[in-house]
Every structure is written in structure tokens, then in C-alpha cells.
Amino acid sequence: MSERTIDISAPILSRNERLASELRERFRTTSTFVINVLSSPGSGKTSTILATNDRLRDGYGLRCAVIEGDIASDVDAVTMKEAGIPAVQINTGGLCHLEGNMIREAVDALDAGVGLDAIDVIFIENVGNLVCPVDFDLGENLSIMILSVPEGDDKPVKYPGIFQHAGAILLNKVDVASAFDFDLAAYNATLDDLNPLAPRFSVSATKGDGMDGWVGWLAAQIGSRKGGEGLSSSACE
Template sequence: MHQTFDAALEINLLHANQTGADHNREHFDEWGITCLNLMSSPGAGKTVLLEKTLAALKDQLKMAVIEGDMTTELDAERLRQYGVPVIAINTGRSCHLDSKMVAGGIHRFKEDYNPKEFDLLLVENVGNLVCPAEFEVGEHAKVALLSITEGEDKPLKYPIMFQEADCLIITKLDLAPYLEIDLKRLEANVRSMNPDVKIIALSAQTGEGLEDWLNWLKSQVNRPRFLNC
């Protein structure tokens, strides 16, 4: 009986969240903003990838960021140095952003900016390899990051995020010579559960592969909305 109640509660929570996510996406479509949801375990490199992205595309796209962390605005402060609006959301004990939190962030964003003037909203989710993939926030595409230091077996052990991802970024490629990592096996493990996912391996430190990521990102911004849904 207890398990049945818990399962029903989870279904209700996910349904309510999905309704909110759909509502957020309707706003994004109305404003002409592409929203990407970046997800990974802590330390995989989401923030540094955003830093490189903001620096590279600041003259090409009008961008904003929603920065999710359980506490502090440390990452948000790093990103504000690039001259873009950054809305910080502290989730407290919650291990992920949800559509209601992001709706609140959107409301704060609208108080100071006209969303119709922006091309891209980048959501950096809380560092967690499971929960963020289960709760949509209204994104048009999900981007998962996996550091090569985490090993090629992570997609098999924690499949949900890799099943849901539209793009997988394999990070810290510059460390490959120092690790026992089989990148081909890693890619095969991911494709065994998500054959169509776009996979990009890069190093934010050396810049290797960064152009591939930027090109993919720009293709999402320029894509018709109905293809991203």
C-alpha cells in the first residue's frame, strides 16, 4: 500500500511539473527564445562550458542564463562577468530545478528585460546525474555533460539522463592521455540506449571540439520551434 501511494504521488508530481514545463515552453515559443537545459553530475564542467559559450557567442546571439544551485550564487557571479542576464535560483534541499522554479526565474527576468529581444536561454541545472532528467523545465532540448573522469560505465549505471539527452558533451578531453578511458566504448554505451543522440567530445581548456559544440548550439537556435519540441 505504501509503495502504491508513493508511486501515485510521483506520477502526480511529474504530471504537475510537465504541465508547468509546457506552459514555460509556450512562453519561450511566443517570445522566439530557444531554451536549452544543461545537466550533469557536479564538477563535469557545465559552468566552464557556459563561460566559453558566452565569450564565443556574445556578438552573435542575445543570451540569458538561469543558474541553478542548491545554495550560493558563486556560479552565477562567474557568469555575470560576461555581461549577460543571469538569474540565480537556489533550490535548497531539492536536487534539481523544476518548471515552477524556472517559471519564477522567468518572471524575475521579465521584470528587467524584454524576452522578445533574446535568442537563447541557457539553463544550468543542479549538479546531479539522475533527477534533473526527470523534471522538464520547458526546454527545447536537453544537453547532458559527462566528464571522462567519470568512466565509460556511467551511462549504463545512470541511464535516464543519457536516454533523454538530445546532445551529449563529453568533457575534459585533455585528460584522456592520463586516464584509462575507452572513448569508443563510452560512445557505444550511450548509443545502446539513445542511438540518435548528438555526441561531442571537447576540452574547454584547450578548445578542442568547442567549435563543434558552438555550431550545434547555433543550429538549435536557428531551427524552427516545432522541430525542437
């Protein structure tokens, strides 16, 4: 009897693609821009989202919400709510990524709470992992990758897939670069090969370095997806 290999991932991914398509259409009808935030644990996803929210809210008049993905706990969701940001927590119970069915339930909760029509931007803070999340479309408009200086300049070499997947790449915690042996030239050279088209931003989410440039670019993407030519910053008026 000949051997037969069964790919059990195929039906899972096929179902997820269908859910992602349904989510994308739902977001389109409410003009909600969705960002899938990817990184390893400790890179500063939460602090970057908080700092980005502040600037989108105060500078561009946009209301943001967050879907938090963690293996356990609601620490980050509590942090978001304390900052005045609507948030829904997803605990995966050990799963190393978020999937479309989880996002659908979280979006239903946001819709029942504040109303999806009232939300301009949703940040999906994915589970800290540099491998699994890349395979699962969540209906997002943009995926961003956050790498922090303390993690080292070799992460794009070790985990090329997630850097190739990203629509924008943020290098966070640049304010502590002097304390670490981070080879910026080597990092950029690797990204030149892996993903030369994705814009790169060097930021410090907690100190504010580079954040205005990142948020200005993001606001332009949000505005273009909403059918305009970009959003104007009320902070400059």
C-alpha cells in the same frame, strides 16, 4: 482491509507538466531557445556555458542568459554576471533538481530585468545530479548531457536514463584524457545502445577543443526553431 498504494509523485509531475507546457508556449512567443544543461557536479557545466556563450555571441550575434540551479550559494550566477551574461540564481535548499515553478519565477525575473524578447537563448544549469532532473520537463527545447573524462567511461552504464534523455551529449575535458584511463570505445559502444541518434561532441571548454563544432551544430538547431534554415556565422563573413 486491503492495502492501497498512493503514488505521491503523480500530482507533482502532473503539475510540473502543466507548468512546462505554459513555459514552452511563453518561450515560443518570444522566440527564445532554451537548453537544459544536465551533468554531475564538476563536469564543467559552467565553463561549457561560458565558452558556448562567447561563440554564440561573437559568431552568431545571439544574446544568452542563464538560470543557475544549485542547492546553495550564488557562485555560478556571479561568474556569469561577471562575464556579462544576465543570470538568475535558484537555490533549491536541498532539492536535487529544478522544477517548472522555479523556472517560471526565474523567467519572470529575467523578463523584468532585461526583457525576455531581448534574450535569444537561455541556458538552464540544472542541479548537478544524474538521476532526478530527467523526470522534470522545464519547457526546454533541448536537453544536453555533459560528461567529463575524469568521471570515467562507465557513467552511461551506471546512469542510463539521463544519457537516453539527452538530445546531445558532450564529453568534456578531453585535453586531460592522457592522464585518465578513459575507454572511449567502450563509452561510444554504450551510447550506441542507449541513444544512437543524439549527436556527440568531444570538447575542452577551457581550451577550446571541439567547441566550434558543438556551437555550429547548436546554432543550426536554434536557427531551425526560429523558423529559418540555421544561423550564419558572422565570424566567417
